[in-house]
Amino acid sequence: MPELPEVETVKRGLQPVMEGRVIARADVHRPDLRWPFPTNMAERLSGRAVKMLRRRSKYILADLDNGETLIIHLGMSGRMQIDLADTAEFHQAAPILKKHDHVVLHMQDGTRIAFNDARRFGAMDLTDTASVERHWLIDKLGPEPLGNEFDETYLIGALKKKGSPIKTALLDQRIIAGLGNIYVCEVLFRTGISPKRKASNLSAARVASLVPAIREVLTEAIESGGSSLRDHRQTNGELGYFQHNFAVYDREGQPCTTGCGSKIFRVVQSGRSSFYCPKCQR
Numbered sequence: 001m002p003e004l005p006e007v008e009t010v011k012r013g014l015q016p017v018m019e020g021r022v023i024a025r026a027d028v029h030r031p032d033l034r035w036p037f038p039t040n041m042a043e044r045l046s047g048r049a050v051k052m053l054r055r056r057s058k059y060i061l062a063d064l065d066n067g068e069t070l071i072i073h074l075g076m077s078g079r080m081q082i083d084l085a086d087t088a089e090f091h092q093a094a095p096i097l098k099k100h101d102h103v104v105l106h107m108q109d110g111t112r113i114a115f116n117d118a119r120r121f122g123a124m125d126l127t128d129t130a131s132v133e134r135h136w137l138i139d140k141l142g143p144e145p146l147g148n149e150f151d152e153t154y155l156i157g158a159l160k161k162k163g164s165p166i167k168t169a170l171l172d173q174r175i176i177a178g179l180g181n182i183y184v185c186e187v188l189f190r191t192g193i194s195p196k197r198k199a200s201n202l203s204a205a206r207v208a209s210l211v212p213a214i215r216e217v218l219t220e221a222i223e224s225g226g227s228s229l230r231d232h233r234q235t236n237g238e239l240g241y242f243q244h245n246f247a248v249y250d251r252e253g254q255p256c257t258t259g260c261g262s263k264i265f266r267v268v269q270s271g272r273s274s275f276y277c278p279k280c281q282r
Ligand SMILES: [Zn+2]
Pocket: 256, 257, 258, 259, 260, 261, 262, 277, 278, 279, 280, 281
């Protein structure tokens, strides 16, 4: 499942080929992904200029010149495949439709952008740009962790009455938008907070320490996504998932990176694996 940094990386990869460019033609090869596509999606996209690409939580938003916004969600396995018009490969053989290329945007400059999604948990929808924050996928989301609304005062207030474990509370998209399992594990390790600790029992100072840690962990991942992006664009133009190195995530049984002598443990909370060091995280 891509998390916020991966979605931000995909958005940054799409910006140079979409922003300020015209979608000459959209091909839509099936009626739905996770949910049905909006009515006449191909017609509504064809001929439209993309004014701006934005991200809200794990959604990529493409504002079009007709007052509509295309909402793109990568789901579990969604990828964006970019084939530039000026690459050698393109001239040798125009890219053929690959299996699971469900929506293909043919840009006016010849670039081809395919939304490929083998498991079909992804989604695309069109909505009025003016009311995108009221769209049903977006209207219940909390503030962006890298935005101005998210700060120490906000988080202390939001967690004050949460009886759930801190791990579960931080995964609640109504509290913070876009934070997922991997980065919550990393944030809790970095702040020395046990994933099992009840959110409402944490001191204000410890809750406050989560805010810079969340920002750091996400920013570092976005930066590392940026370097993968350069590699990926040089290779096959596919935007989707990147390998990161994590301190605790998926490291069960391996030694803690602080050198404390303990191993990383795994516990299942709300159906998700939490990885933590019992010695460093209290
Ligand atoms: Zn440790």
